[in-house]
Amino acid sequence: MMGNDEDHDLKARSSALRLLARREHSRQELRLKLCQRKIPNATIEQVLDEFEQEGWLSDERFAEVYGRQRRDLAYGPVRIRSELQQRGVPLWPESLATMSEHDWVESAVRARKKKFGLSDLGDDWPEKARQARFLAQRGFTGEQAEKALEVTECWQGAYQER
Numbered sequence: 001m002m003g004n005d006e007d008h009d010l011k012a013r014s015s016a017l018r019l020l021a022r023r024e025h026s027r028q029e030l031r032l033k034l035c036q037r038k039i040p041n042a043t044i045e046q047v048l049d050e051f052e053q054e055g056w057l058s059d060e061r062f063a064e065v066y067g068r069q070r071r072d073l074a075y076g077p078v079r080i081r082s083e084l085q086q087r088g089v090p091l092w093p094e095s096l097a098t099m100s101e102h103d104w105v106e107s108a109v110r111a112r113k114k115k116f117g118l119s120d121l122g123d124d125w126p127e128k129a130r131q132a133r134f135l136a137q138r139g140f141t142g143e144q145a146e147k148a149l150e151v152t153e154c155w156q157g158a159y160q161e162r
Helices: 004-022 027-036 041-054 059-072 077-086 101-116 125-137 142-150 153-161
Strands: none
Touching: 004 027, 004 041, 027 041, 059 077, 101 125, 101 142, 125 142
């Protein structure tokens, strides 16, 4: 018959492997999920250390995957950075570090186009404010949102060629 420590160790390892098989997790996310399963902290830390040494758990890999997914869903750099930090990952993924300001503005334009279209807002300040709030909530900077609000259907092609 297994002792209590062995039960916790087995439970921690199998739970962590099942969670990692579904998707990448940050160390902090995995720690929280194992804590919810009433596994002792010492056992959790030991298992997480071993998983990192084996290469099964990596905050760098998590940041890359998570950052790319959020970027592809048209989230901006401010929100992505905040979400990574909430998950215990202060790293900025290489795939996002190589993006230019122009790339982020294009992403903001895509988000705006999908939600509102690209009509000329002219002097419609309430609508400009509404769309700017949307872009800010998506995590784009004020400057990125401002540039995205200037793009209209007829100017979109010209903007993308710059």
